[in-house]
Amino acid sequence: METQLLLFPLEKEFDLDEKLAKIEEKYNNLRKSQHARISGLNKEVKDLKSELEFLKGKICKEDLFL
Secondary structure: OOOOOOOOOOOHHHHHHHHHHHHHHHHHHHHHHHHHHHHHHHHHHHHHHHHHHHHHHHHHHOOOOO
């Protein structure tokens, strides 16, 4: 990969702006991945709750108390 050589050194403000942009991009990617993981976990919890309610209903309906 080729790298661009600088004729003049970058100003500190420009360099900091680039670093801030990279950090914001990483933050957004992390936020999106966390949102996806949480949504998946919420779906799993919802499915488990409905399964538990089904099993409770079957146990009560057929008098299978422990």
